[in-house]
Amino acid sequence: MDAHIKKVYVPMTETGFYILLCLQKEMHGYSIVRKVDRLTGGDVVLSPGTMYGSLSKMEKDGLIRFVREEEKRKLYVITDLGQQVLDLEKGRIERLYRTMKEEEAE
Amino acid sequence: MKKQVRWFDITQYQKEEEYLRSMHKKGYKFVKVTGIGMYHFEACKPEDVVYQLDYNQDGIEHKQEYIQMFEDCGWRYLQDYAGYSYFCKPVSEMKGEESIFCDVDSRMEMLRRVFRGRVLPLICLFLCCVIPQILFRLDAARRGHGLERFSFGIVFAVFVVYLLVFIRFAFGFAKLKKQWGR
Numbered sequence: 001m002d003a004h005i006k007k008v009y010v011p012m013t014e015t016g017f018y019i020l021l022c023l024q025k026e027m028h029g030y031s032i033v034r035k036v037d038r039l040t041g042g043d044v045v046l047s048p049g050t051m052y053g054s055l056s057k058m059e060k061d062g063l064i065r066f067v068r069e070e071e072k073r074k075l076y077v078i079t080d081l082g083q084q085v086l087d088l089e090k091g092r093i094e095r096l097y098r099t100m101k102e103e104e105a106e
Numbered sequence: 107m108k109k110q111v112r113w114f115d116i117t118q119y120q121k122e123e124e125y126l127r128s129m130h131k132k133g134y135k136f137v138k139v140t141g142i143g144m145y146h147f148e149a150c151k152p153e154d155v156v157y158q159l160d161y162n163q164d165g166i167e168h169k170q171e172y173i174q175m176f177e178d179c180g181w182r183y184l185q186d187y188a189g190y191s192y193f194c195k196p197v198s199e200m201k202g203e204e205s206i207f208c209d210v211d212s213r214m215e216m217l218r219r220v221f222r223g224r225v226l227p228l229i230c231l232f233l234c235c236v237i238p239q240i241l242f243r244l245d246a247a248r249r250g251h252g253l254e255r256f257s258f259g260i261v262f263a264v265f266v267v268y269l270l271v272f273i274r275f276a277f278g279f280a281k282l283k284k285q286w287g288r
Contacts, residue, residue: 015211047207048176049205052165069171
């Protein structure tokens with residue numbers, strides 16, 4: 001993973017994280033919006049300008065790749081590089097959560 | 107049909123959005139913008155409708171998929187104008203206050219696209235045409251009279267206008283960044 005990717009995506013935005021998390025399965029932008037809405041009980045509502053911009057940027061940076069088109073909607077899936085970034089981010093969030101709990105327990 | 111002329115520079119797109127929203131609240135629905143800032147409206151029932159502008163060249167190139175993304179989220183596509191795409195959505199169809207951007211990073215990213223698409227070409231023109239012309243004509247104006255001085259004056263005026271525009275953009279961008287806490 002080169003320095004540029006690390007600088008831009010670690011740590012990543014909530015939007016970026018949910019996109020990569022969802023794209024472990026092949027999906028299009030709007031199905032990500034709906035899934036995130038469901039997963040977070042409506043707390044995180046992704047907006048179309050943010051989604052479109054993030055998806056094209058992530059595709060350009062090689063974190064996700066275009067699979068095919070279905071009724072004018074582009075389907076994407078995570079790449080190996082994207083998975084590495086996601087795993088890094090998961091590790092960071094786990095550490096945050098762990099230390100938070102340890103602090104609370106003291 | 108009602109027409110109004112309004113000018114917004116590239117750092118004032120939020121003002122433009124507010125303008126369109128306030129017109130709709132007063133019972134004038136935005137139809138299109140043409141030429142140099144001619145806004146067309148038609149009379150309608152007053153309603154609170156949010157208007158939003160995006161600047162995305164990739165979106166304009168892949169128009170169908172781009173618009174589909176917005177329509178899936180309930181935003182109606184209106185038109186493209188000078189690289190911007192116009193969208194609207196009635197407040198009555200929203201859950202709380204909605205925007206086409208949900209985080210500061212993507213707002214900043216749009217600003218970067220505007221800078222690359224609109225400001226960078228101006229800077230190139232300034233450095234490659236206006237500055238060399240100034241230097242070239244300055245020399246001629248020093249030695250010559252009348253016509254040489256006049257043509258130097260014209261180029262110098264262009265130079266000043268460019269500078270003022272750049273200063274305005276710099277302040278406008280700084281203001282937006284401050285507003286977003288960056």
